[in-house]
Amino acid sequence: MAKTQLPDAILVNRYIDGDENSLAILVERHQSKIYGYIYSKVSDRDLTEDIFQETFFKVIHTLKSKKYYNEEGKFLSWVLRIANNLIVDKFRNDKKMLMKRDTDEFSVFSSLTDNAPNIEKELIKNQVDIDLKKIIQKLPHDQKEVLMMRYYSDMSFKEIADITGVSVNTTLGRMRYAITNLRKVIEKNQIYLPS
Structure with missing residues (x-):
């Protein structure tokens, strides 16, 4: 078996x-999942780079000292927990940092493209994007967290469960409630979401 195909535990x-x-x-x-997860929380490339590097500094330090690494858990989940702790520490130290995606570059609707864009469609898309971000921010923290990890970081429900420290069923439930709450607000406020 090639070294690049070895399981994480053996490589560790x-x-x-x-x-x-x-x-x-x-x-x-x-790296893409870890970087994406960090970016989904801090929305700043430079800060994401810093936290990414600091995360692996801690990983190296922990593994070299041969303590605090639990092989029962997955390597990726363990690294994401380290990254999450660094993000929380940064947030506590800098109350001004926003913990949401706020750039047009990674818009919720960035995957919706039209070969013949026009100003009206662009204005509608931008307004819907703004409205959706406001709605998502009003969700309870646990629901918002699952939704952001799933859709912005493209994480599996198992990975989300490992990071948040709850069962997969709880994670699925939080996602279901998040989507239900989003639909209720969209219907109540008659927000038009183009398909």
Whole structure:
């Protein structure tokens, strides 16, 4: 079996035993999900880079010291928990930091494209995007968190459950309530969402 196909647990053990290349494989394997998760929380590329690097500094320090790493859990979930703790620490230290996506570059509707765009469609899309962001921010924290991780970070429900420390069923329930609450607000306020 090629080294790049080895399970995370084996690569972690090899890294602990001194094989530096094993960590490089783990980073390459999971960097897009970790980076995406951090960015979904902080909405700033420079800050995302800083937290991403600090996350792996902590990973390296923990693995080299051979303590606090629990092999029962998945490597990715463990790293995402470290990243999440760093984000929370940063948020506590800087009350001005927004914990939401606020850029047009990664809009909810960025995947909706039209080969013949016009000003009216663009204005409608922008207004709907603004309205949807406001609605999402009004959801209870646990529902908003699951929704953001699922749709902005493209995480599985199992990964979300591991990070938030609840069961998969609880995670699924929170997502269901989030979508139900979004629909109620959209219907109540007669918000038009183009298909």
